Amino acid sequence: MDTKITVTIDGQEVSADPGQTILEAARSQGIYIPTLCHYSKTTNVGACRVCVVEVENARSYVASCCAPVTPGMVIRTNTPAIRAAQKMIIELLWSSGDHNCLTCEQNGACELQDLVYWLQIDKPRFPIEHHGYEMDNSNTMITRDLNKCILCGRCIRACNEIQVNEVLDFANRGSYAKVGPAFDADYIDSSCVFCGECAQVCPTGAITFKQAKFAGRPWELSKTRTTCAYCGVGCQIDLYTKDNKIVKVMGNRQYGPPNEGSLCVKGRFGMDFISHPDRISKPLIRHQKGEAFKEAAWDEAYAFIAQRLAAVKKEYGPDSIAGLSSARCTNEENYVFQKFLRGGIGTNNIDHCARL
Amino acid sequence: MIILVGTNITEAHPVASTFVKDAVLAGAKLIVIDPRRTDMVDFAEMHVPLKVGSDVALINGVMNVLIEENLYDKKYVDSCTEGFEELKKKVMEYPPERAAEISGIPADTIRELARKMASVKPAMLMYTLGITEHICGVNNVMSCANLQMLLGNVGVECGGVNPQRGQNNVQGACDMGALPNVFPGYQQVANADARAKFAKAWNVKSLPDKPGMMMPTMMKNLTTGKVKAFYVFGENLANTEPDIHHVERELQSAEFLVCQDIFPTETTRFAHVILPAAAWSENDGTFASSERRVNRVRAASVPPGDARPNWWIFKELAKRFGHEWQSSSAQEIWDNEISVLAPSMAGIKYARLENDGLQWPCPTEDHPGTPTLHKGGKFTRGLGMLKAIDYIPPAEVPDQEYPFVLSTGRRLYHYHTRTQTGRSAGINDLLGEETADISTADAEAKGISDGEKISVKSRRGEVVVKARVTKEVPPGLVWMAFHFREACANWLTNPVYDPVTQTAEYKACAVRIDKLR
Numbered sequence: 001m002d003t004k005i006t007v008t009i010d011g012q013e014v015s016a017d018p019g020q021t022i023l024e025a026a027r028s029q030g031i032y033i034p035t036l037c038h039y040s041k042t043t044n045v046g047a048c049r050v051c052v053v054e055v056e057n058a059r060s061y062v063a064s065c066c067a068p069v070t071p072g073m074v075i076r077t078n079t080p081a082i083r084a085a086q087k088m089i090i091e092l093l094w095s096s097g098d099h100n101c102l103t104c105e106q107n108g109a110c111e112l113q114d115l116v117y118w119l120q121i122d123k124p125r126f127p128i129e130h131h132g133y134e135m136d137n138s139n140t141m142i143t144r145d146l147n148k149c150i151l152c153g154r155c156i157r158a159c160n161e162i163q164v165n166e167v168l169d170f171a172n173r174g175s176y177a178k179v180g181p182a183f184d185a186d187y188i189d190s191s192c193v194f195c196g197e198c199a200q201v202c203p204t205g206a207i208t209f210k211q212a213k214f215a216g217r218p219w220e221l222s223k224t225r226t227t228c229a230y231c232g233v234g235c236q237i238d239l240y241t242k243d244n245k246i247v248k249v250m251g252n253r254q255y256g257p258p259n260e261g262s263l264c265v266k267g268r269f270g271m272d273f274i275s276h277p278d279r280i281s282k283p284l285i286r287h288q289k290g291e292a293f294k295e296a297a298w299d300e301a302y303a304f305i306a307q308r309l310a311a312v313k314k315e316y317g318p319d320s321i322a323g324l325s326s327a328r329c330t331n332e333e334n335y336v337f338q339k340f341l342r343g344g345i346g347t348n349n350i351d352h353c354a355r356l
Numbered sequence: 357m358i359i360l361v362g363t364n365i366t367e368a369h370p371v372a373s374t375f376v377k378d379a380v381l382a383g384a385k386l387i388v389i390d391p392r393r394t395d396m397v398d399f400a401e402m403h404v405p406l407k408v409g410s411d412v413a414l415i416n417g418v419m420n421v422l423i424e425e426n427l428y429d430k431k432y433v434d435s436c437t438e439g440f441e442e443l444k445k446k447v448m449e450y451p452p453e454r455a456a457e458i459s460g461i462p463a464d465t466i467r468e469l470a471r472k473m474a475s476v477k478p479a480m481l482m483y484t485l486g487i488t489e490h491i492c493g494v495n496n497v498m499s500c501a502n503l504q505m506l507l508g509n510v511g512v513e514c515g516g517v518n519p520q521r522g523q524n525n526v527q528g529a530c531d532m533g534a535l536p537n538v539f540p541g542y543q544q545v546a547n548a549d550a551r552a553k554f555a556k557a558w559n560v561k562s563l564p565d566k567p568g569m570m571m572p573t574m575m576k577n578l579t580t581g582k583v584k585a586f587y588v589f590g591e592n593l594a595n596t597e598p599d600i601h602h603v604e605r606e607l608q609s610a611e612f613l614v615c616q617d618i619f620p621t622e623t624t625r626f627a628h629v630i631l632p633a634a635a636w637s638e639n640d641g642t643f644a645s646s647e648r649r650v651n652r653v654r655a656a657s658v659p660p661g662d663a664r665p666n667w668w669i670f671k672e673l674a675k676r677f678g679h680e681w682q683s684s685s686a687q688e689i690w691d692n693e694i695s696v697l698a699p700s701m702a703g704i705k706y707a708r709l710e711n712d713g714l715q716w717p718c719p720t721e722d723h724p725g726t727p728t729l730h731k732g733g734k735f736t737r738g739l740g741m742l743k744a745i746d747y748i749p750p751a752e753v754p755d756q757e758y759p760f761v762l763s764t765g766r767r768l769y770h771y772h773t774r775t776q777t778g779r780s781a782g783i784n785d786l787l788g789e790e791t792a793d794i795s796t797a798d799a800e801a802k803g804i805s806d807g808e809k810i811s812v813k814s815r816r817g818e819v820v821v822k823a824r825v826t827k828e829v830p831p832g833l834v835w836m837a838f839h840f841r842e843a844c845a846n847w848l849t850n851p852v853y854d855p856v857t858q859t860a861e862y863k864a865c866a867v868r869i870d871k872l873r
Contacts, residue, residue, distance in 0.1 A: 140782040164377035224656035229636040232521025234645025256712040264370030273779040280632040281661025306676035325534035326590025327526035330641025332689040333666040334532035343558040348568030
């Protein structure tokens with residue numbers, strides 16, 4: 001698009017694309033406007049109102065995530081009146097549920113908590129509502145505590161617009177409104193396929209990863225970007241680890257192709273095998289089939305294998321040795337294995353499960 | 357437009373399916389060609405439930421219509437391909453009525469399908485093992501390529517013939533030369549120059565020039581004695597190969613078997629030595645995805661006990677054979693060896709992989725990588741080859757004794773033989789046992805109710821398994837996975853192979869189902 005629109009944000013002239021929202025135009029200039037319901041790749045709904053700004057000649061405050069820029073628009077994001085409105089909104093959201101950070105898994109990674117701090121709110125002016133919703137503990141992966149839900153609808157849009165699994169929606173109206181699968185079912189009894197996107201996008205502690213509970217506070221976890229170990233899509237994931245254990249797996253919307261932050265059930269929840277007690281941790285040797293395996297030191301194992309392979313090679317030739325490589329392992333490991341068979345043993349008898 | 361053939365993408369490649377669904381929401385048309393009513397059918401404009409193994413006949417029928425009705429991309433065919441006359445002659449033998457007879461898809465539906473395919477450009481064809489796991493797997497793939505070339509859809513963005521890779525690094529294992537006929541970067545072992553280049557790099561006098569054995573031949577030769585020693589690294593053959601009884605006899609015959617793995621498996625039971633490997637999160641390296649994208653894998657935890665990275669183990673073993681290999685990290689192996697020796701990856705270095713990876717071919721360090729192959733209809737071999745292909749039925753078809761077709765595959769919640777997902781708490785809760793999926797009609801006819809244990813029997817074996825009565829499966833078909841040892845489909849599957857690739861016919865064999873007495 002070659003026609004640009006000029007608007008003024010906080011006294012600064014900003015050049016924006018037609019169709020851009022005020023929020024996008026502001027963020028492109030590094031101007032911070034807080035948001036809660038806004039989420040990339042989903043429809044802007046203006047549900048939470050935290051992103052309100054003043055627009056000259058507008059009837060009232062404008063939700064910047066939904067309002068497109070128009071030529072000559074004069075916008076103010078940080079006036080005392082706007083801050084007062086945002087405080088009011090956050091206090092209402094806070095008091096609408098049971099946000100007890102002492103026991104909340106999201107403590108330290110909660111966007112509502114962050115805004116309470118940013119707006120310097122000591123406590124809400126309104127009484128805390130206790131809905132008394134029962135927790136959805138129906139499965140071993142995702143916990144839902146609707147008492148902490150601020151009805152921003154991110155999970156619904158992520159489920160329907162990003163993952164297109166079409167499980168979640170709003171039910172009921174007014175103060176009875178809640179989020180959930182059809183017929184208010186628990187996840188395990190619904191058509192949910194446990195991609196975990198709802199928990200990933202939830203700005204509060206309403207939807208959390210069950211196995212991550214008590215496994216580490218957000219600030220104690222180390223993050224490592226890597227590539228998923230399951231199918232061939234090659235999803236980019238962030239592993240969160242503590243004490244040599246994978247606490248949780250997250251997608252990252254900052255990453256590009258192939259998955260742009262989306263994950264599936266195996267990538268999200270299928271990684272705890274790494275620290276399973278069945279892991280083989282020592283070389284095991286036996287001289288005859290039927291004998292029990294004995295633990296061995298590496299040198300002993302190498303010597304045993306080298307001696308047996310050398311004997312076979314000497315008596316029957318290198319082509320009496322064959323190796324199967326692994327499509328589950330890295331390029332480097334596959335390369336070194338074929339190098340070992342071709343260069344070390346002298347055979348091209350190397351294959352892997354591509355034929356599966 | 358997106359054409360899915362023989363791919364249950366929401367279960368086998370869920371995140372890829374997300375993007376297909378996103379495309380449909382954004383207005384793309386979707387055609388699903390699959391015997392089962394898979395979840396993607398909900399998003400499709402057309403579902404074509406062909407009979408198992410009739411892909412070539414159906415596609416020939418479609419191409420017959422495209423040519424008869426002059427709907428194909430004549431300009432593309434003339435300028436970018438060869439072999440059209442032979443193809444035309446062959447597909448003229450497959451008028452829609454004949455294709456209908458073989459595939460079970462009405463002739464008019466085949467006509468409609470062809471017209472739809474020709475109505476939108478570009479169209480992307482995606483396939484998975486529903487195409488390849490047949491004795492005619494290569495023919496099926498070539499038929500898909502024929503169709504896409506005829507439609508002028510190869511060499512354009514959002515077009516092409518796109519296999520979805522099942523394992524995280526099956527693309528990479530091929531790229532790295534873990535194949536009997538090629539060195540890394542698909543350089544033929546039969547080529548003397550390639551051998552000389554690798555011999556020099558690896559500091560050996562010579563390298564073998566004769567292509568080695570493919571996996572099924574290796575396995576067979578364990579019993580003939582031609583293969584004495586077998587080294588299996590990160591595979592659980594005892595569950596993944598067709599006809600488990602037979603496979604176990606082969607493994608039992610190995611005079612010396614080394615298994616290198618992270619867990620004890622059904623295969624390690626036959627080993628003489630089991631070596632403990634570092635797992636995926638304990639290791640640096642790279643994987644190559646379905647789209648030839650080389651991505652970084654990074655260590656995030658420490659391996660248990662004495663477990664070591666696989667490359668380290670091979671390097672140590674090579675030392676015992678008198679080879680001192682220099683590279684001593686994944687990065688050194690890639691930067692100093694792989695990218696130096698494989699011209700298509702010469703431009704890929706670890707320093708360039710920090711963000712979203714690179715797609716090979718990437719010949720130089722300033723090359724941006726290649727997202728689309730055969731750009732502008734310019735093929736690697738010059739002109740795209742259209743191939744005349746005949747339909748052949750599966751090796752084993754239903755008869756009176758075994759009246760059902762068994763087709764197999766993967767389910768969403770598990771991965772292969774559950775070596776990993778079987779040890780993942782949450783996932784096991786979602787799906788704790790295998791089922792045999794059968795149609796409502798067959799269940800009614802046999803008096804089988806949903807959840808009832810039944811017998812599924814083939815000429816190779818029998819399993820007792822829970823019936824899952826579902827509308828996903830058409831009458832006459834039984835569908836099972838190979839995730840669980842107890843009721844693994846591979847007790848039943850047929851060890852017959854595509855003659856070129858030696859891929860087994862997992863997708864079709866004959867079985868009978870019976871109520872338990």
